Amino acid sequence: MSDYKTYFAERRDQHLNELKEWLSIPSISALSEHKGDILASAKWLADALTRAGMETVEIHETEGHPIVYAERMKAPGKPTILIYGHYDVQPVDPLNLWTTPPFEPNIRDGKIFARGATDDKGQLFLHVKAVEAILRQEGKLPVNVKFVVEGEEEIAGVSLPKFLEENSEKLKCDAVVISDSSLLEPGKPSICTGLRGLCSLEITVTTARTDLHSGLYGGAVPNALHALTSLVATLHDEKGRVTVEGFYEGVPTLTDLEKQDLASYNPDEKKLAADLGLDTLYGEEGYTFTERTGARPTLELNGVWGGFQGEGTKTVIPKEAHAKITCRLVGTQDPQRTLDRIDAHLYKHLQPGAKLHIQHIERANAFTCDPSDRMLQLAADAYEEVYGTRAVFTKDGGSIPVVATFSSVLKSPVVMMGFGLPDENLHAPDEHFSLDNFDKGLLTLVNYLHKTAGASAV
Amino acid sequence: MSDYKTYFAERRDQHLNELKEWLSIPSISALSEHKGDILASAKWLADALTRAGMETVEIHETEGHPIVYAERMKAPGKPTILIYGHYDVQPVDPLNLWTTPPFEPNIRDGKIFARGATDDKGQLFLHVKAVEAILRQEGKLPVNVKFVVEGEEEIAGVSLPKFLEENSEKLKCDAVVISDSSLLEPGKPSICTGLRGLCSLEITVTTARTDLHSGLYGGAVPNALHALTSLVATLHDEKGRVTVEGFYEGVPTLTDLEKQDLASYNPDEKKLAADLGLDTLYGEEGYTFTERTGARPTLELNGVWGGFQGEGTKTVIPKEAHAKITCRLVGTQDPQRTLDRIDAHLYKHLQPGAKLHIQHIERANAFTCDPSDRMLQLAADAYEEVYGTRAVFTKDGGSIPVVATFSSVLKSPVVMMGFGLPDENLHAPDEHFSLDNFDKGLLTLVNYLHKTAGASAV
Structure with a gap:
């Protein structure tokens, strides 16, 4: 040389x-x-x-x-x-x-x-x-x-x-x-x-035809924000795992060699958290940072919005609410199949009185x-x-x-x-x-x- | 006359x-x-x-x-x-x-x-x-x-x-x-x-110092939107009841006379739902529309927002998320006490790695x-x-x-x-x-x- x-x-x-x-x-x-x-x-x-x-x-x-x-x-x-x-x-x-x-x-x-x-x-x-x-x-x-x-x-x-x-x-x-x-x-x-692969979707929850006044209707009609937040809250369990049925199908179990490789460049997690301004990292229980980001799939809310965002109070019951979601995929997880599974989960957990519209956006293996x-x-x-x-x-x-x-x-x-x-x-x-x-x-x-x-x- | x-x-x-x-x-x-x-x-x-x-x-x-x-x-x-x-x-x-x-x-x-x-x-x-x-x-x-x-x-x-x-x-x-x-x-x-009385508050959940990229960090750091949506989702149970401890203290039990009065002007609930563009009304189980709006307290999300709201996809893990909440109160429910109880509930259910800021806004008996x-x-x-x-x-x-x-x-x-x-x-x-x-x-x-x-x- x-x-x-x-x-x-x-x-x-x-x-x-x-x-x-x-x-x-x-x-x-x-x-x-x-x-x-x-x-x-x-x-x-x-x-x-x-x-x-x-x-x-x-x-x-x-x-x-x-x-x-x-x-x-x-x-x-x-x-x-x-x-x-x-x-x-x-x-x-x-x-x-x-x-x-x-x-x-x-x-x-x-x-x-x-x-x-x-x-x-x-x-x-x-x-x-x-x-x-x-x-x-x-x-x-x-x-x-x-x-x-x-x-x-x-x-x-x-x-x-x-x-x-x-x-x-x-x-x-x-x-x-x-x-x-x-x-x-x-x-x-x-x-x-x-x-990691990727799939993404946007969901819209709608309730009444118009926004309603919480004095006249509060407590007696579905609220799109309640329906949406309680819906997306069902996507993870308390240990950070995605609860969508079949979501983890195709996710490979890490070999010892892979675990070693991932461990070899895992950062000091306490230092990383401090650098990011966090009290603690957070994710699927039982995995290190590099395992979570490199070898495990994830489902993230990238945006959520609905109702009044201005200053002060508006006693409105919003008629619609939105969320943007992306998943990072690993192994042989199929992007389209994953989207279909998420759809099924969302329809299953939707609150009575709310309607759901789902738009699939991206898919990558x-x-x-x-x-x-x-x-x-x-x-x-x-x-x-x-x-x-x-x-x-x-x-x-x-x-x-x-x-x-x-x-x-x-x-x-x-x-x-x-x-x-x-x-x-x-x-x-x-x-x-x-x-x-x-x-x-x-x-x-x-x-x-x-x-x-x-x-x-x- | x-x-x-x-x-x-x-x-x-x-x-x-x-x-x-x-x-x-x-x-x-x-x-x-x-x-x-x-x-x-x-x-x-x-x-x-x-x-x-x-x-x-x-x-x-x-x-x-x-x-x-x-x-x-x-x-x-x-x-x-x-x-x-x-x-x-x-x-x-x-x-x-x-x-x-x-x-x-x-x-x-x-x-x-x-x-x-x-x-x-x-x-x-x-x-x-x-x-x-x-x-x-x-x-x-x-x-x-x-x-x-x-x-x-x-x-x-x-x-x-x-x-x-x-x-x-x-x-x-x-x-x-x-x-x-x-x-x-x-x-x-x-x-x-x-x-009904009223109390209102705005809550802000923060996680990392900046928004993070979901490719690099997804699955391994707290997401402010996950923390916020899962937090506000704990405020009601599956039957539409508010789960905040002590929330219903001071709510009077309806007398037979009051029930009769409320029943006398309860609307045709199916027709009302259809007029509002709803499949069904929704609220605390076991109560009619006029009971829910007239004699029961309620906690409503009036606004929720965080992360990306534009067109398409942005693979961002948001660092902050917001919610506006108002409660309608009845009987001797104390507005300030109610706010304090909500605070306690929110701090108790906050996801690890997230920080919470609460601002009380209005109080009326x-x-x-x-x-x-x-x-x-x-x-x-x-x-x-x-x-x-x-x-x-x-x-x-x-x-x-x-x-x-x-x-x-x-x-x-x-x-x-x-x-x-x-x-x-x-x-x-x-x-x-x-x-x-x-x-x-x-x-x-x-x-x-x-x-x-x-x-x-x-």
Whole structure:
């Protein structure tokens, strides 16, 4: 690896200048006036992949923003690694909170500042340069490599899932590698082996045709707020468990290995509570913080409202009340089935005299993969040799639908090898990427491609 | 009574012209620019009382609007009747919804239209003219009469309670008569023998210092909306009863007579539900609609809010949630004690990890009097002879603090003899007063004053 250290050190300025060029393109997928920039960003990437030595480089038109595809399949009998990333970025508001303009990349304090620096151009760039480095140094790649890079990640677009379904044979691989996440903290790499799924709904409870006066009717007619609050209060028991019948079906029992992994990065819970301004954490009894957020499903009220919200008193009996609910799902919990179960629970527990209307909003499957999988263990090895500490396998409480889609469509392990840091302001002003992880990331990825050559191909 | 029929018929135009004069004065107590009109209205009334033959007529200055006091104590050994009313009126917005201007009284369809026509100038005017009629016809009153008329009724002012406390000896009487309410429906007189008290509070539940992301924290931290909704859901049991310990202390058991009275005007509950757009009414088990609203206390959520109320989904764990609550009270339930009991209940049932802040807002005592009291039975007799049907004794679900104050300070029965109708638009555009009840009201009040002469004085 010392050869590569030298190689990257000698070319560091040149590489950073190239990245700055890409980061200067305001490829904001959410804003139609940046359509041209989106195309320019895709084109820039395609050119960079060609320069790196990828053989086939294609820009696939979609109904939304194009998908950049590239491959180099010159390692017969060796595994195929598919690298995923995205070339679009978030909007930049509020602009006045940026220290330097978001599309004028600036290096200071060992960090590169720009929109997209860590999410995800900077991290994807590492893969391009890792491939290029191996080809320059060795003339060939130790494995077959494919790139799939989309331009709709920040707008939850539908083009990529469609592309995956339609090209599942072409995209066949032994591992999907994604660098769009972060280390646990500086110097502590992690590989995420679980993401929670999601389903969401909005419920409306109605009672009388109009709001009623509590002097004339109080105590004798249904109150939409009583009906709603008593209804949603039935969704959890006193120990924080969700009471919806069948809700936990498909939730895997944690293995000892998983418990160990989760324990290895469980925070000091008392300190965490204090940091959040809480007397105590709260959740399903019998589980730690990382187990609750990473490996257990949850049902949360995100909004509740009805009746009078102004100053003072209004003696009104409200005719309607609303609640927004999201569930985070794990294992094989089915989002639609979960929504149906919640519906059944709500109808069963509705107070007499109240009517219920339910709107389903989102559905996303959970993602989970086995940390003992060879492709994941090799990634941990690759990190260890560069960072001096082995990557921790984590379960993340959030939801990234595309990861579950890759996993289910391509049936390959997904290796989430992130090089960001938790405080790099993604989606916020002053987004940046640590140059220390830029350097270590390049070496880790070169290392990983070499290691996977030893794994057996599909 | 036929003499009085003729008397009033002959003077009807003159009386209506006088009332129109008073109704032309825009004595809106809520608006400071009408301060002069308030004084003019008080002065007009004082003059009318003098013309009617009241002996002592005083305008008492207060820190707010003046109180008009009058008395004629020339029936030694006979009971004393204190007549209460108010000479101020509500604001008139929205002005464009009035068919004729609110302060240009207009007679059409057997009704007089103007702000204050039924609430309360028109009704109080009946008492002035009843007294005047007896004095003109008979030269003396069969009982002693006092008038106490305030100008702050529509702004819930503090001057009258203070005046009552300070002048309780001067105001001593055998009955307080108030005409500021309505018949049950045309031709069906009623006497209200109960008004509910009130207490109100606002509660705020807080959890973490900031809103948290449900991906990172969902299932492992307290959610203010869970804490609030599960908390307020504990305030009622499944049968609609309030579960706060001691809440029902001071709630009287209904006597058979009261049950009969309440049953006599209980609506067709199925029809009422359908009219309100409800599948069914709902309330404390074992009670009818009129029992629930008239004789039972209640605790209502008037507003609940927290978290995200916009379109779509936001995966937020809210840090705070709010609820507004009012209770209607009956019998000797103490408003402050009730608030304290609710506080204790809420603190006892608060979920771990949540903090609670409670703000008490209003407190008013309930009013109740015994319908078998002689002064009330005589009022029912007086109605019966004029309307041909006996007045029903009702319990009203609303709260009128001044009634409870009269009852507690003067220790006299309060006779709520209203002559309005439920649909006369008080507090709304096109307020009016039925001339049929104007005519019958005069006769009923003359009748009542004669009847009370037979009751024993204090």
